[in-house]
Amino acid sequence: MFVDGTPEEWRQITNVNVIALCLCSKLTVNSLKERGLDDGHIINISSIAAHRVPPIGSFHFYTGTKFAVRALSEGLRQELQAANSGIKLSVVSPGLVKTEILDKITENPEFAKQVFELNTSLKSEDIAHSVLDMIVKPKGVLKVDFK
Template sequence: MEKWKGRVALVTGASSGIGAAICEDLVKHGMKVVGAARRIEKMQELAKKLKNEKGTFLPVQCDVTKDEDIYALFDKIKETFGGVDVCINNAGILGRGLDLLNGTPEEWREITNVNVIALCLCSKLTVNSLKERGLDDGHIINISSIAAHQVLPFGSSHFYTGTKFAVRALSEGLRQELQAANSGIKLSVVSPGLVKTEILDKITEKLEFAKRTFELNTSLKSEDIAHSVSQILSAPPYMEVLDIIVAPRGGLKFDIK
């Protein structure tokens, strides 16, 4: 990680869970980290926690469903630090727990805007930022899901799963475009299994769903995914990590009665 000391990392979905853990880990490694999320107060609390670490943390309020917010975010980073060197596309939502037969176009668009469109736009703007500064050693890391590799028999997750399959395909597509351009910019994907975060809180109207899911299963910690990200960034120049699945031991069980 020494090569990234003083470089700039953008982390979306930075207000809690995996995103906040990634921000903390990268700041401790000496990076200038910009956290982007809607809940600015949560990120401000994190900034206070990290104020004496090796790197710095700048929270920026951003709704990634709004293109104008993302463009403003990149303008802010350019003005403050010069540009983005590492982009961690972590923002993601499951939705409100409606299966495909009962879902609504409004909800599908919201999930797609966060999980797919924002990821693509942030990736594109990161590549542009690197090119503008004549840099060819950046890294894009997409935080996907084990749901990008399997369709669980759980209707509330089916549209979300579709967006994560899309992330998998789009990541490979962008990697191919970068390689065709002889770019040194790397692209990696991390596909976590069950992680103990708040992402399950709104998936159904059953208030005990998240609690019961974590009781039934072994789960990862957000810090585990943050460490996976730093390990990817630590890889030598000749190595590119394509897609890693990080999962807790044991099968995934749901109480859907």
């Protein structure tokens, strides 16, 4: 999607993965402040692709947006910390999740099928459980899994 991608495709993936995430995060922080609340928990969903670039050309632009999610989330976390805010910010970076994203990015359903057959993948429910786990953790607890 990088060399063969179009500006329209780049805008769409950037709007979904970066702009929407930033807007939701900003509106959440502002809403909490407006209501006099200084706690809460923003959980942004990134990807393992934010930590390493997979050797799949059609995946590179997506990977760039996930690096942006990671960087922008860290920036917001630093802003909140500098303001002595009680609002927590976490980022979930799941590995391979069995969704239709590979079909869309590669436009090759057979390739996607092979990837899921040859690799262990997560289900969407696994990500939801991780998010719930983060919500109920007390402040100061950090869980990092690298399996």
